[in-house]
Amino acid sequence: MAEGTGPAEGTSPAAASTKHGAGRALITVYAILAVGASARSLYELVVKFDQAPLAYGLSAVAAVVYCVITVALVKDTPRWRRVAFVCMVAELVGVLVVGTLSVVDPAAFDAKSSVWFWYGRDYLFIPLVLPILGLNFLRRTRAAR
Numbered sequence: 001m002a003e004g005t006g007p008a009e010g011t012s013p014a015a016a017s018t019k020h021g022a023g024r025a026l027i028t029v030y031a032i033l034a035v036g037a038s039a040r041s042l043y044e045l046v047v048k049f050d051q052a053p054l055a056y057g058l059s060a061v062a063a064v065v066y067c068v069i070t071v072a073l074v075k076d077t078p079r080w081r082r083v084a085f086v087c088m089v090a091e092l093v094g095v096l097v098v099g100t101l102s103v104v105d106p107a108a109f110d111a112k113s114s115v116w117f118w119y120g121r122d123y124l125f126i127p128l129v130l131p132i133l134g135l136n137f138l139r140r141t142r143a144a145r
Helices: 021-047 053-075 078-104 126-144
Strands: none
Touching (some): 021 053, 021 126, 053 078, 053 126, 078 126
């Protein structure tokens, strides 16, 4: 096999795909987070947006990011993997920025209700850990693509 055309060292072709193993688990967790964040943000935007527009707007942005990442991982083509990578980086930056701001200046958030508030505390810190795992998966399986 020519260098760079086969699976990553120690990675089977099936493991490099989002159709099996860790890739399937990653899709499942992102899909659950996308549904949860979308439902929550939709409710917040419709019912209580005037109470905390910043927090609820950020929850909506997070929901869109999770939906795009889920679709990108399901599509699993080189172009969609780039989309997933960019969105995961944006997600990680968002979690770190919003999480830090919410710890340093909680008054900036009228309600403790953003998906990324306190690094995703309301979501068991999954929003903080998931992009790291996703980026690692994309990096490890890059050579197999």
